[in-house]
Amino acid sequence: MKKTRITVVLLVVLALVLTSCSQDSAANLGSLMGKMGNNVWGIKADLRKSEAAAEKVDTIDSADKIQSTKAADELISTVKSIIGSDQNVEAFHNEMGKPAAIEATDFKNAVNSLSEKVTTLKTTQPQLAKAFESTINSFNNLDRSKLTKSDVVTVSLVNSLLEEAGSENSTSEAVVSKANDVLAVLKLTTGFSELNVIDDIDLSGIFSAMSSNKTNNKAVSRDDDPNTLLLALGKTLEKIANLITDDKGMFNNPKFRRFHMEAKAIKLAYEVAMSPYFAEGYNLGDTIKGVCNGNRPKTEASLDDLVMYVCASVSCYVDNISKLSELFLERYLNETIITALGNADMATLKEQAVDSMATVLEINRQESQDLSSDVWTKLIKTIADETGTDETVVRETISTIKDYLDNGGSLSNILNNLLSENQEYIIDSAVKKLIEDLQTSLGKIIESIKTEVKYFVGTVTGILYDSGFNKIIDRMIGFVDTIKLNLDSET
């Protein structure tokens, strides 16, 4: 009797296990398990800390407050207290996307004041001043009628870092410590911090491909598999697209400029935080290697930081494009990437978005600004030929748009009011031809970057078969150094 009872019980248990393995029953079971995770007393996480941090941000509502290091320090202290609480972090991050309490003029005054402080820093630390100057310039590009709390925090923290770096009484340790604090907060406030390249890589798909290839006795392809790049960066590109488009999925210039500004601020903070590792001369590779190998007594940088730094560095390439190029970028994004994402057409995304977006972002500032440059001369001639228009008319059209944009004209005004039908046709042709032209004329630089990106991605996907992240670190170092080399050559 007892044996029968045990057998019955074991059979029931076995049946439960087997049925739970089918997809349907697993889904039902999963749903039930998930419901059990709801707190039956309805207790939610205590968000008072994130609310307190958001209130601190709201107190920064004037030019003086933005420039107050005391206010920045209080903010840092309050925000750091919510790190480690997922719910508080999420609530605070969402709050930071809301409109700021500060007036546009106050914000402008504060940014102007920062520019003056940088001028002072130039005499003592020219290299550092240059990095600050570039970031502060990006603050001026923000649409001040649509400032967010995150914008205010970023300016306040950069000011605080600038004060620390420029202070005669400060030490290098204090500057690094401040940079780490600034980073910790920026990682919570900025939209840019939503990028999470490593987690966004579809590792499961890659594993499946690996298993499939092994089954078919094919070698596992990593670095040189064209699909790997798409597989790896597709989700990240989608996130970037979300960050720089409006609710209707169309390119949004103010959001695009914010994305760019945040990338600059994060890049600046990283470079200051890692400054002790910059040996004589600028050796980013060794610096990062030191960080990744754990030799980081004065910085809290991790591989996550390295990836974010790479993302910020890549995003800062956007600095190289002029307002006119932004027009092309906008048109281009709307016509290709967004469309591709909207249609979930990954083949299109691969062919048009990934490769060409990199191309667009590599537009050389000098050439795109100067209409008499070879690139423009060639382009204008091509457009004139293709559209049957006189070269002078094409040049004047482009020049008019450029002047209009440089003087603060809005893109929608140009598109809706300024252009005649003929001019719009010319611009459309210009967009297409510019991209085609840039793809060839700047191909070499882009290819070198793409190769590094491909290696980087390939190594990410290969890490699970290799020992640790050594290879990925080496690849990323190469990638970052290439970026640095290109930036240096431009400046």
Next chain:
Amino acid sequence: MKKTAIVFLVLLIACTALFAGETEPVVRYDLDPNYALDFTFQPTLSRYNAMGQSGLALPTRIDSFFTNPAALSRRGFGISFPSVTVTVYNLEKLVNDPEAVDIFNKIINGKAESGDYANMATKVLKNLGTGRNVVAKIDTGLAVKLGMMGFGTNVQVKFHGLNKGTSFAAQKVIPEVNAAQTVALGVKVIDTKALTLSVGASVHGIYKAYYKEIGAETLVGLIGGDKEAAKNLALWDTPVMGGYAIPFDIGVTLGLFNDILNISATANNLNGTYHMKSFSGMGDLVNSISANTMKPGEHPHTTRDSESFEIKTPWTLNFGVAFAPYVPVLNPVITADLVDMLELCRTIGSSSFRWSDLLLHLNAGAEFGLFDVLTVRGGINRGYLSVGAGLNLYFMQVDASYGWQEMGNQLGDKPVDSLTIKFSLGYDKK
């Protein structure tokens, strides 16, 4: 002569300093207020978990004396020889992932390849998310209840997850090993039909060791890889912190109406300070206990000097009520515990106190046993549900529980689910 002695002494000190080895840096995970790991040792009790982590005043099973030593005053005999308990965390995410279910089926059917195993391991580690979490816990133990005395030996391996970054790349795993020997005593100081009063005390000799963080990608990389590399990682390449503590528990239980209603109070983990040392590897830790037991062979390894430090684990004050009316066949039990009352008292005085905070300390559960053979359980642990079942035969017990608990810095922040299955051989009856 005096001068010679001084010179000799100075030289001796100088030589000592000259040959002093490099010290192995101390690695701690208990200090960061945002990411502190809990190193308090607690054997995994499946029944306790199923009942919403309540049952302090429930003295009926052999493992009761691990939480309330006063339970031993009931006397009787029980033996668990041995028990094995496995707990896996974050299961819900895997069950809701169709690909994980597919891989699981492949593994069951023996069709899984190394890529599948690596994929599954990656999913498990990715599911840990940011902050702290636990991957799995394995307990093995022996326990004997002899009248009013209880003896227990437990070995627990726990894999903590810690992620201070945002992605899988920042995910670290910290293995922790505890070896504990428990001796407990419970006596009835008042014993009448209407009322009984029992007191008990238990002392635990615990040796704890935990590894320095190991990157998730390193662990995944070991799957299907070089076994020698895995062995070296575990024995020689990863620094280990090891040390001991002798915490003790005391408990009081007031039994009313022939023990139908029990009310208990316990103070657990008193004197929970671990006296730790740093070691360059697990092999060095073993050699410090028993010289030359392990050798790295040809594997390059440098043994550094140890550095001492202390880890303080908090003691807790808990209250429990158990109502166990005599109902034939079903044998129902209802329990309710107020746990960690010290923390509650601290909060009451502060301006941040909310009445709902009282619920944060309340655990409750119920159990119904069919002839005391097949038992079903359910409970609420700080608002999170748990369920479980047990099969108790004369020579074998199987207990399973599934439930949610809080892993975040505060309630509602990061609830995590876990499944515990305990299998034990021996005799364990009420």
